[in-house]
Amino acid sequence: MLELHGENEHFMATVTDFYAVYSDGTEAKADPFGNNVAFACADCGYPVLAVARKNQRGSSIENTSVCNGCRQHYVIEVRETTHKIIIYRAHEL
Ligand SMILES: [Zn+2]
Secondary structure (H helix, E strand, O other): OOOOOOOOOOOOOOOOOOOOOOOOEEEEEEEEEOOOEEEEEEEEEEEEEOOEEOOOOOOOOOOOEEEOOOOOEOOOOEEEOEEEEEEEEEHHH
16 A cells, blocks of 8 residues: 555555546546556546656645646555556545
8 A cells, every 4th residue: 555654665555557547436538658647637627647656746735736727635545466556535534
């Protein structure tokens, strides 16, 4: 499970073709590839990019991905065993 607070020094995930859901369990329109995942903002539908690497955008509450459409902040959680990406609004964490 992803360390949401950045304690894991080696955190880096390959998320190609992972299944992306929002925190309420609904499927996200997303394009996970390599260490990156582009997904549609849950609020306004604008594209948002997160990077599954330590200290990169969307990797932790200190390094959120910000929607350029509505300024919503996001953090992703990568579940490697089930090949899932969970997309949280930062204020939910
Ligand atoms: Zn938005």
